[in-house]
Amino acid sequence: MAAPPEVAFAQLLFSGIAFMLLAAGSLVVFLVTYQKRLLHQQLRLRLAEAEHQQRLLTAIIEAQEGERERIGRDLHDGIGSTVSTAKLLLNRLEGLPATDDAQALLKLIREIMTTAVQEVRSVSHSLYPAVLARFGLAEALQHLVDVSNETGQLSVVLETDYPQSLTLAQELALYRIGQELVHNALKHARGATRLVVQLRQQGPRLALVVEDNGCGFGPAPGRGAGLRSIEVRVQMLQGRLRQEAGAAGQGTRMVVELETRPG
Structure with missing residues (x-):
């Protein structure tokens, strides 16, 4: 049907x-x-x-x-x-x-x-820096600090806790970063009387700090060739660059952090 x-x-x-x-x-x-x-x-x-x-x-x-x-x-x-x-x-x-x-x-x-x-x-x-290739990053930074103190602009102090060295390429990049940061501080840290450079290693974390007690600067400073050079080297190290500027008279603190791969 x-x-x-x-x-x-x-x-x-x-x-x-x-x-x-x-x-x-x-x-x-x-x-x-x-x-x-x-x-x-x-x-x-x-x-x-x-x-x-x-x-x-x-x-x-x-x-x-x-x-x-x-x-x-x-x-x-x-x-x-x-x-x-x-x-x-x-x-x-x-x-x-x-x-x-x-x-x-x-x-x-x-x-x-x-x-x-x-x-x-x-x-x-x-x-x-021949001293870097011969004696390592800590000694090279000490030499940088000694030379900076000879200018008489302000007191520069180095504090290190760096038990395990990196590869020469990594140390050279960090030295160049420190060199540029110190140069910038000597040039731009108005009113500063003291500059502290710190190299501290805690486990796999390494921090390079350059801090002054000058007048500080605004939240958005211009990026010159020196700072761009620092950023390129930080990027090459796969690290992080942090810039801290307090109120007037509280100085400026530049921090470079990276995870280390010992050489």
Whole structure:
């Protein structure tokens, strides 16, 4: 017995609705899957780009440090040695009989040559700190503090708790950061009488802090080339840079933190 037309139509309608629901569900699943794949691909591209930028930054820093090392050694071994030799010859000439004018002139030349030797050594160390490669980061920072104290601008103190050294590349980057932070403090910390440099290691966490007791600065200081250089090196170390400035008269505190990978 044939089914009534209404039943057949209802079955056909339900079949059509079921098919449409199935098609719609398949389309939704396809779109969701496609969207996930697209997001995953975009994430991979971003990660690859970030890794490329990191490698590029590292290569740039390494190239700069290599050039600084070469120039520093050329200054020390070439010009520095020549000037030192000239100074020794002048010392010998001073012991020979001569007029008072000649003696005064030789004394003046010796003073000039002494100043030149000191300046060459200072530039050489600034370009490439040999003490860092020989004795490590703590000693290099101590030398930086000693040189800074010679300027007489303010009292600079170093506090260290650094039991486990890092790789040379990491220590060099941290030294450059400390060097720039100290230079900025000496230049911009108006009214400061004391500058404290801290290198503290607690487990895997390492913190480099440069703090002054000057007038401080506003919440949004300009970013010069020095600060950008610091940020690049902090990024290369996969660390964090935190800048704290209190109210007027409470000074400025710059903190660099990173998770260490001992060398």
